[in-house]
Amino acid sequence: MFSPLIDSLDANSRAYKPGSAAALLAGVLDSAMDAIITVDEQQKIILYNRAAEKIFGWPRQDVLQQSLERLIPDRFRQDHARHVARFGTTGATSRRMGTLNVIYGLRANGEEFPLDASISHLDTPDGKLFTVILRDITERLRAQEEHLRLAALLDSAMDGIITVNEALSIVLYNRAAEKIFGWPGEQALGQSLNKLIPERFRAGHGAHIRRFSATGVTSRRMGDGTVIYGLRASGEEFPMDASISQLDTGDGKLYTVILRDVTERVRSQEERTAFAAAVNVAREEEKTRVARELHDELAQSMTALKMDTIWLRDNTLSASGATAKLSDMLAMVDGMVASTRRIAADLRPLLLDDLGLLAAIEWLVHNFIQRTGVACTLSADEDLELQEPYATAVFRIVQEALANVAKHAGATEATVLIDTLPGAISLTVRDNGRGFVTEAPRKPQSLGLMGLQERALLLKGSVGIHSAPGQGTRVEVSIPWPEGEHAP
Numbered sequence: 464m465f466s467p468l469i470d471s472l473d474a475n476s477r478a479y480k481p482g483s484a485a486a487l488l489a490g491v492l493d494s495a496m497d498a499i500i501t502v503d504e505q506q507k508i509i510l511y512n513r514a515a516e517k518i519f520g521w522p523r524q525d526v527l528q529q530s531l532e533r534l535i536p537d538r539f540r541q542d543h544a545r546h547v548a549r550f551g552t553t554g555a556t557s558r559r560m561g562t563l564n565v566i567y568g569l570r571a572n573g574e575e576f577p578l579d580a581s582i583s584h585l586d587t588p589d590g591k592l593f594t595v596i597l598r599d600i601t602e603r604l605r606a607q608e609e610h611l612r613l614a615a616l617l618d619s620a621m622d623g624i625i626t627v628n629e630a631l632s633i634v635l636y637n638r639a640a641e642k643i644f645g646w647p648g649e650q651a652l653g654q655s656l657n658k659l660i661p662e663r664f665r666a667g668h669g670a671h672i673r674r675f676s677a678t679g680v681t682s683r684r685m686g687d688g689t690v691i692y693g694l695r696a697s698g699e700e701f702p703m704d705a706s707i708s709q710l711d712t713g714d715g716k717l718y719t720v721i722l723r724d725v726t727e728r729v730r731s732q733e734e735r736t737a738f739a740a741a742v743n744v745a746r747e748e749e750k751t752r753v754a755r756e757l758h759d760e761l762a763q764s765m766t767a768l769k770m771d772t773i774w775l776r777d778n779t780l781s782a783s784g785a786t787a788k789l790s791d792m793l794a795m796v797d798g799m800v801a802s803t804r805r806i807a808a809d810l811r812p813l814l815l816d817d818l819g820l821l822a823a824i825e826w827l828v829h830n831f832i833q834r835t836g837v838a839c840t841l842s843a844d845e846d847l848e849l850q851e852p853y854a855t856a857v858f859r860i861v862q863e864a865l866a867n868v869a870k871h872a873g874a875t876e877a878t879v880l881i882d883t884l885p886g887a888i889s890l891t892v893r894d895n896g897r898g899f900v901t902e903a904p905r906k907p908q909s910l911g912l913m914g915l916q917e918r919a920l921l922l923k924g925s926v927g928i929h930s931a932p933g934q935g936t937r938v939e940v941s942i943p944w945p946e947g948e949h950a951p
Contacts, residue, residue, distance in 0.1 A: 492510070492512045493512050493513045494513075495512060495514055496514060496598075497514055497596050497597060497598050498512065498514045498515035498517075498518045498519070498595075498596070498597040498598070498599075499511075499512045499514065499515065499594065499595075499596055499597075500512075500515055500531070500534070500594070500595050500597065501592055501593065501594040501595075502531050502592070502593050502595075503589075503590060503591075503592060503593075504590045504591050504593075506530055506531045506532065506544065506547070507528055507529070507530060507531075508526050508527055508528065508529055508530075508531055508533075509527065509528070509592070510594070511523050511526050511527055515597070518568070518570075518578075518597065518599050519534055519568060519569075519570055519571060520570045520571030520572060521533070521534070521571045531543075533569075534568055534569055535567075535568065535569055536567050536568075536569045536575050539566070539567060543566075547582070547593055550582060550584065550593075565577050565578070565579060565600065565604070566578050566580050568597070568599075576599060576601050577599075577600050577601055577604050578597045578598065578599060578600060579597070579598045579600045579603075580595055580596065580597045580598075581595070581596050582594070582595050583596075617635070617637045618637050618638045618639075620637060620639055621639060621723075622639055622721050622722060622723050623637065623639045623640035623642075623643045623644070623720075623721070623722045623723070623724075624636075624637045624639065624640060624719065624720075624721050624722075625637075625640050625656070625659070625719070625720050625722070626717050626718065626719045626720075627656050627717070627718050627720075628714070628715060628716070628717060628718075629715045629716050630655075631655055631656040631657070631669065631672065631718075632653060632654065632655060632656070633651050633652055633653065633654055633655075633656060633658075634652070634653075634717070635652075635719070636648050636651045636652055640722075643693070643695075643703075643722070643724050644659050644693060644694075644695055644696060645695045645696030645697060646658070646659075646696045656668075658694075659693055659694055660692075660693065660694055661692055661693075661694045661700050664691070664692060668691075672707075672718060675707060675709065675718075676709060676716060676718075691703050691705050693722070693724075701724060701726050702724075702725050702726060702729045703722045703723060703724060703725060704722065704723045704725045704728075705720055705721065705722040705723070706720070706721050706722075707719070707720050708721075761803050765796055765799050765800045765803065766800060768796055769793060769796040769797065769800070772789055772792050772793050772796060773793060775789055776789035776790060776793065815854065815855070815858055819848055819854075820847055820848060820849055820854045820857060820858060821843055821844075821845065821847050821848075823858050824841065824843065824857075824858060824861055824879070824881070825841060827858070827861060827862055827865065828840075828841045828865070828879060831865045831868075831869065831877075834869070835868075835869045837868065837869070837874055837875060837876065837877055837894075838875065838876050838877070839865070839876070839877040839878070839879065840877075840878050840879070841878075841879045841881075842878070842879070842880045842881070843879075843880070843881035844881070844882075844883055847881060847883065849888070852921075852922070853888070853922060853942065856918050856919070856921070856922055856942065857881070857888065857890060857942070859918055860890060860915055860918055860919065860940055861879055861890065861892060863914050863915055863918075864879075864892035864915065864938050865877065865879070865892065867936075868892070868894045868896065868936075871896070871897075871899075872894045872896025872897060872898075872935070872936060873896045873897045874894035874895050874896030874897075874935065875895060876894065876895045877892070877893065877894040877895075878891070878892070878893050878894075879891075879892050880892075880893075886943060886944055887924075887941050887942060887943050887944060888941070888942045888943075888944065889939070889940070889941055890939070890940040890941075890942070891937065891938065891939050891940075892937075892938045893935060893936065893937040893938070894935050894936055895935045896935050896936060897932065897933065897935075898930045898931050898932050898933055898934045898935050898936055899930050899931075899932065899936070900930075900931070900932060901928055901929070901930050901931075915938065915940070919940050919941075919942060922942050922943070923942075923943055924940060924941055924942035924943065925940070925941050926938065926939070926940050927939040927940075
């Protein structure tokens with residue numbers, strides 16, 4: 464009925480000579496990874512290889528000469544028959560089958576499963592033969608569904624999520640990233656990450672990625688203070704809070720950045736900082752006014768009182784201990800004058816306004832030595848001068864640092880070092896005291912170190928505190944030069 468070649472391939476119904484072309488072809492078909500099924504015009508199965516046995520679960524002897532419908536779910540049988548009939552009339556020799564190349568088969572246990580399939584037909588003297596090559600794509604579709612599910616989750620995230628490969632080309636870019644950067648996904652995927660980074664940060668960002676890759680750490684925060692800058696499609700720069708993670712894959716490393724636009728948060732912080740700076744300036748001005756009044760009015764009035772008391776003592780006849788009483792009053796007035804001057808100096812030393820920053824710090828160090836007995840050396844540029852509020856900030860930082868040494872360090876030596884560097888003022892206060900664990904929780908009501916940090920932050924500076932038990936403490940402060948000023 465069929466051609467000799469096809470007859471020879473039906474090993475269950477025909478004998479064929481081992482080593483013949485037909486036997487060789489049969490062996491090739493049976494070794495194929497994909498299922499191969501051939502049917503005649505009546506949809507009877509005449510060829511069914513081992514891969515088909517594995518996929519469908521039916522042994523060959525149970526399906527040969529049986530209708531192909533045995534391998535097709537009931538709900539698809541009519542459509543499949545019409546599809547094959549139409550294909551037979553097209554004149555084309557082969558084509559893909561199913562919507563998006565996916566059709567469904569039926570296993571021996573009744574389970575439906577997806578198949579990737581192609582069909583071809585061959586005209587023979589005995590009629591048309593239709594051959595289908597099939598591949599079970601259950602795992603592939605499951606992986607695709609999982610990918611789509613994860614993609615949907617990523618697209619529903621509030622934060623921008625961007626993944627790049629080792630060449631820093633974007634391979635994943637969710638909807639939140641589209642909203643943040645303004646670039647639609649199709650214009651971002653496959654592009655360099657530099658497209659989303661301001662030009663002034665690109666070289667540094669690449670070096671940061673390389674260093675992170677070398678650490679072997681799986682994830683960490685990015686940037687100083689966890690804030691970096693991005694570039695919108697409009698050309699606008701904006702601040703971001705970001706973290707980065709890395710994953711080793713068969714195709715190389717992938718780096719994923721999760722980021723959040725913190726423009727409003729940074730703006731709010733800047734407004735709070737500006738307000739705090741204004742409050743600090745107002746407080747210093749009030750301290751200056753009060754210190755000036757204490758020095759110029761109260762102290763002078765007490766000095767006048769002292770002079771009058773001296774006159775009374777010198778011009779009063781000794782009677783009933785009046786002279787001794789006046790001498791006691793003079794001692795009290797002397798103490799009041801000294802206290803008033805000390806309070807005025809603690810509020811704000813007039814030296815700072817009258818003679819400048821360096822003279823005020825020299826007075827501060829000298830006063831520290833007198834009060835504590837701790838040897839303290841000062842190293843600073845003799846030409847050091849700063850505008851307000853920078854002069855006051857540096858003075859207050861030194862004052863607070865030395866107060867911490869006096870209260871907590873138990874030191875015998877201290878050093879104050881002020882350097883003028885390109886672009887910044889560097890201030891270091893160190894001691895040889897008992898030290899402490901910097902990571903330990905802060906004690907209640909212990910605000911000294913916090914005060915240092917707040918004063919530096921108000922001027923966009925930074926504070927580093929280095930200490931260990933028994934090794935003393937070193938406080939390092941860096942404050943950028945005010946605009947229009949340069950290191951002397």
